[in-house]
Amino acid sequence: MEQRRCLTWRTRTIWIVYILVLVWKTALGQFRYSISEEVTEGTAVGNIAKDLGLDKATLKERGYRIVSGSAEPPFRVNTDNGILYVNRKIDREEVCDRNKMCVIDLKTVLENPLEVHYVAVEILDVNDHAPIFPEKENTLEISESALPGARFQLQAARDADSGSLSVQQYKLSHNEHFRLEVKDRGEDRKTPSLVLQKSLDRESVKTHVLLLTAFDGGKPPRSGNMTIIVNVSDVNDNPPVFSKEAYSAHLKENSPFGTTVIQVNATDLDEGLNGEVVYSFGNDVEARVRERFDLNPVTGEIIVAGLIDFEESGRYEIDIQASDKGAATMTTDKVVIINIIDVNDNAPEIEVTSFSHALPENSKPGTTVALISVKDSDSDLNGKVVCYVSKDAPFLLAPSLQSNMYSLVTKQVLDREQQSQYNVLIVAKD
Secondary structure, three states: OHHHHHHHHHHHHHHHHHHHHHHHHHHOOOEEEEEEOOOOOOOEEEEHHHHHOOOHHHHHHHOEEEEOOOOOOOEEEOOOOOEEEEOOOOOHHHHOOOOOOOEEEEEEEEOOOOEEEEEEEEEEOOOOOOOEOOOOEEEEEEEOOOOOOOEEEOOOOEOOOOHHHOEEEEEEOOOOOEEEEEEEEEOOEEEEEEEEOOOOOOOOOOEEEEEEEEEEOOOOOOEEEEEEEEEEEOOOOOOOEEOOOOEEEEEEOOOOOOOEEEEOOEEOOOOHHHHOEEEEEOOOOOHHHHOOEEEOOOOOEEEEOOOOOOOOOOEEEEEEEEEEOOOOOOEEEEEEEEEEEOOOOOOOEEEEEEEOOOOOOOOOOOOEEEEEEEEOOOOHHHHOOEEEEOOOOOEEEEEOOOOOEEEEEEOOOOOOOOOOOOOOOEEEEO
């Protein structure tokens, strides 16, 4: 009796471990590989058949293939040996967001019986881009009356690579009047500023020529240069001051052109032209932001000038500059944060990833007929999708452990003599 109890306990433990392993594999996408970008066509990524525990004979008998969606994946599977190969050269900067992990998800299918497996291939970044400044030369007008500590924002360098391979540091050529200050704004954004550390004397030196160099984190690092020309001019000793420490606003996506988002305000204690303030975007504001927003240089109003799409970007951080009209312009910069509110402007999409056109009438209830995936580009509740078939159909949708994946399975035994064909309507609602 004691031996029988021990065997029963061991059997239960083995089954529990087996089920946990299956769930773990499914949750992680079953198989995960990684390759570097720019590898040559034909490079082997991994042996899926080996990882599935299948020999060549079984693989050939059952068949194994990649189920592609609307976009053709840059991989192919050798149906004879189950090895996954690179089908074409992959540029990570083209296929993925530079600030996120780059993973290409594949759906693969074994036939007879039908099985679906998920394969995730991470594309690793290589240091194939050097930092580049928007301009090779930047000219600044700085008054000799400017006090030590005055800051002048410079154009940041951009690097198409991501993470540690993007711009990591800046270096300024030696000059006793200036030092460099770099502000880390997150998401691979480091903005350099020139800081005055010793008063200027126009009568001594009218022009200072500096060299700013940006380095990425490669080994060895790659770099890019920009020449900074500082022309020293007279008077105007008060910079504009913004009325608020921080500016932020909320804006619904698809807001009409001309919609006022927020208004900034700055004042200058100087008189005449030295006290008149005009507003402009900072030198570091990207072209895509300028295409979507306009800034009134007189009133400081930011208005909608292009299509606002939450799915493209849910947040904008815009550098605004307030400058006076003095002969030696003084400028103060401020960041305006615009949070985009999602609206339900995307309908769910249904994709039939695999489908059995013929089904024996003696198939058991629960037989898989098709694999269905659904998606919705909206966020939160607007992106949650409910999927179902009509109640009178002899089929039902069984949710998969993979998010937004369903199996269309038989609900009962089918009788060909009663009905030989079914048209099944699948409905997806957010």
